[in-house]
Amino acid sequence: MESLPLYKPIDALLEKLLKYRNLPETSSVVAKYFIIELGLAFLITTFFFIVAWALSAEIMMRYILTLSLVFLTWPCFFFVKKLEHVILFSKLYALTVIAFYVLKMGGILSSGGIIFLGVQTVLHTLIFKKFRWMFYVFGTFMVFLSMLFYFNPILPTDNLLSPKENLLFTFLNLAGITTYLLVCAMYAFKLFTGLEKKEAERQKELNDAKTRLYSNITHEFRTPLTVILGLADSMQANGYSKDSKIDTIIRNGKNLLQLVDQMLDLSRLESGNLTVNKIHGNIIPFLRYIFQLQEYYAQEKNLKMTFHAESQSYELDFDPEKTTTIVSNLLGNAIKFTPSGGEISMSVKALNGYISIIIKDNGIGIPEHHQDKIFERFYQTDDNNTRKAGGAGIGLALTKELITLLNGSIQLKSYPGIETTFTVNLPITAHLKNRTIPTIIKAPAEQQQLPDFHEKQKEKKHLLLVEDNQDVVEYLISCYQSMFKIDVANNGKKGLELAHKKIPDIIISDIMMPEMDGFELCKRLKEDYRTSHIPVILLTAKADIPSRIEGLEKGAEAYVVKPFNQQELLVRMQKLLELRTKLYQRYSTGSINGAEADLWFQKEDQFFDKLTDLIKENMQDEFFGVSTLCREMAMSKSQLYRKFKALTNKSVARYIKTLRMQKARQLLQTTNMNITEIAYEVGMKSLSTFSQLFKDEFGESPTGFIGHNQQKSPVS
Structure with missing residues (x-):
């Protein structure tokens, strides 16, 4: 239908004209179709009238004028409520006019082929998609056809068309009706194809809405189940293991959890959102x-x-x-x-x-x-x-x-x-030989002793909880407050602000939250060099595989499904914090080996390179320090301190001094500059301070380093 140049503007105009009627989708399609049908019929009958007038065929002109009264129904499409009744009336009227003039012109064979219009009228009732109404039109046509054959021998002959006129109008009627049927059929096909497409889209939206509803219900069930099962596990671990009531709580909690998961899977199956991952x-x-x-x-x-x-x-x-x-x-x-x-x-x-x-x-x-x-x-x-x-x-x-x-x-x-x-x-198929079965990793034994986190931490690490359910927050605090310093945000937006302000050591976040969800929070944290180093654990009730994949793609280091095991979550946090040793080893020396490029370090490398370059560019400025560096990096002192401490386990001020002394040692080894010149070159105006810092860094004074270096040089 796109091949018809006038289709789009006409369809858009009709859509606009009928919009205020608030018709059902099917009724709107029927209305548009019959408006187009009447418009096309008007053009064809106007042409026929001109031809009849040119040939002085009065009987044909009277027929066309009488039939044209059906065009008076056109305004009804914009005002009458029951459009189908108007359309049915127009069809029956057209059949009556056709039958009358066929009789008046002496029968079917001498009426210029106007009987073809009757056939077309019957065919066009298919648009109703109502058998009863189609039967009315078809029955009326068959009654009139029977009358024509019955009365044909006694029909008058005074209004007959001449043989040439009869042949011409028969040809024109046949050509006109063929064109009429073709254009209308193409338009009807396009209308119903569009209707089916809209229905498919609407069905998809309904299915997606249903899946979202089930997903939200699952979330709402899983969140309180986290608290119930978590507290029951804690009670069981604290000496209530012999109490059968605790076992009953845990068993029924797990049964409810399984039921929730099954309901969600059924919903995703019904909506077609459950994919096969072989x-x-x-x-x-x-x-x-x-x-x-x-x-x-x-x-x-x-x-x-x-x-x-x-x-x-x-x-x-x-x-x-x-x-x-x-x-x-x-x-x-x-x-x-x-x-x-x-x-x-x-x-x-x-x-x-x-x-x-x-x-x-x-x-x-x-x-x-x-x-x-x-x-x-x-x-x-x-x-x-x-x-x-x-x-x-x-x-x-x-x-x-x-x-x-x-x-x-x-x-x-x-x-x-x-x-x-x-x-x-x-x-049994073998299409995926390159995709092998993953190693099965067993969950930690529930009765295993919790790791002694205190032995490995000289001071409490900073944990940021981003969770909108207060019960879950209180449960997490009760589990981990002895091991972590904990801050809480009740939505993703506040969590992001708090992460920028506090630069925590690790973040645990829910996904479904107001203002900003966990996916967006994780994405923004990982895109910002101030917080990109912070490990993020998504702790959520969204247990489906697509959500897990999306969370990991946003940069989360771990994805834990509610209800969770207290010990498992603690072990995950501990292992993620232990990964800090990789950061210390990589950045503590002040030099990064480009050959060891790793996507995991990419964001941190960019931050570290920028910071190091700024220090080196301002090496000669004795007043260049942490304040200036913060201004250049667009970070507060606390943000820069926590970020840099997380990467190197050193202070920023100490790192600036280390770079100055490394530069000084390099100049002592590779140039003939004296100690005073080198001190000025690295931004140190006081020779005593320079000598003390050099000795603190390398274990000997600059003078001793020169003498020691000369003894190693070969005698020429």
């Missing part, structure tokens, strides 16, 4: 690892768990995250519905291009009349056993949809009270 590798060790994780829960019920694989190596492409969810859900259900002392087995085999994962149990089973519905969302079998076991009817629905996403299938066979078998079939 790797290539041996799936057997991976499945065995998932199986072993579930064994812990089976031991609590005294269940016998067995794992068997026909081969120890099945190389294929698979999605680790979704495979974990699928297998964990099926094993979790088996454990939940198998009574104490029962048996659960998991076997793996390859068959007909598929890897089959078969999970069996001898639990309560699933009645036959429920088996067809068990994979439906929120469906639960209604009996005492399932009610006792709990569940929301989400796990199996999510499992099936994930398997479908991976182009696989799942089958169920169950004999209640005897055996239940779930068989998952996933295709």
